[in-house]
Amino acid sequence: MGPLTFDISTARNKRVLSIPSIEAHNVLARTSTRDFAAPQEFLEHIDIGPELVVSADQVHADGICIVSEKDAGGAQKRSCDALITNSPNVALIIRTADCIPLFILEPAKRIIGLVHIGWRGAVKRIAAKVIGKMCSNFAISASECIIAVGPSIKKDCYEVDKAVVLPLEREFRDHWKYLTKKDDDHWLFDLEKLCIDQMVEAGAKESNIRRSIHCTHCEGDLFFSYRREGERAKRLFSVILMRE
Numbered sequence: 247m248g249p250l251t252f253d254i255s256t257a258r259n260k261r262v263l264s265i266p267s268i269e270a271h272n273v274l275a276r277t278s279t280r281d282f283a284a285p286q287e288f289l290e291h292i293d294i295g296p297e298l299v300v301s302a303d304q305v306h307a308d309g310i311c312i313v314s315e316k317d318a319g320g321a322q323k324r325s326c327d328a329l330i331t332n333s334p335n336v337a338l339i340i341r342t343a344d345c346i347p348l349f350i351l352e353p354a355k356r357i358i359g360l361v362h363i364g365w366r367g368a369v370k371r372i373a374a375k376v377i378g379k380m381c382s383n384f385a386i387s388a389s390e391c392i393i394a395v396g397p398s399i400k401k402d403c404y405e406v407d408k409a410v411v412l413p414l415e416r417e418f419r420d421h422w423k424y425l426t427k428k429d430d431d432h433w434l435f436d437l438e439k440l441c442i443d444q445m446v447e448a449g450a451k452e453s454n455i456r457r458s459i460h461c462t463h464c465e466g467d468l469f470f471s472y473r474r475e476g477e478r479a480k481r482l483f484s485v486i487l488m489r490e
């Protein structure tokens with residue numbers, strides 16, 4: 247599993263991250279930086295019209311929506327944490343600040359997915375469920391999927407307490423692999439590794455998974471971080487769109 251080197255490009259004084267392993271397939275896969283305060287501003291910057299966009303309400307659950315062009319452009323957010331489409335020119339968008347934006351592409355049949363994953367979604371195995379849904383709905387193989395784990399909070403910065411550890415213990419026999427004890431009440435949690443292992447278990451090839459080198463918590467110059475900035479933290483926007 248190689249690290250994901252996002253390409254950071256600057257245009258009109260704003261920085262944007264792109265994912266070369268996915269963009270090589272005529273797919274746009276981008277994450278904004280703190281240079282963008284609102285999604286409209288980011289979408290305009292990357293030349294995506296509002297009529298193409300489908301977004302999710304992101305309730306930290308495991309809901310998955312398969313969408314198409316008829317869902318695009320509406321003001322209403324879909325009720326889920328994961329969006330999948332096989333339609334070109336439909337822009338899936340999610341918002342994060344420390345959570346994982348997960349990008350998935352099956353390049354032969356051309357199916358894309360975009361997922362918001364925090365610890366609650368990880369406990370519900372949403373990464374594996376999205377891969378499973380893409381496979382069952384579109385008759386593709388998980389091993390063909392190209393996957394990118396976008397910028398999120400890394401283990402060394404992600405301190406959690408029993409509110410997170412107890413559900414992990416209940417749900418995963420090997421939970422110890424993802425937790426490092428700091429003191430009696432605190433652990434460091436490797437959310438990224440848990441999600442990657444779930445996808446590999448679901449049939450994804452480890453060599454097809456790239457993970458971001460960036461930590462949203464450490465890199466305050468580039469990213470918003472809920473852990474660093476609290477309730478007032480703004481959000482990063484991730485977008486994936488297949489071109490025709």
Ligand SMILES: [Zn+2]
Nearest residue numbers: 403461463464
């Ligand atoms: Zn960090």
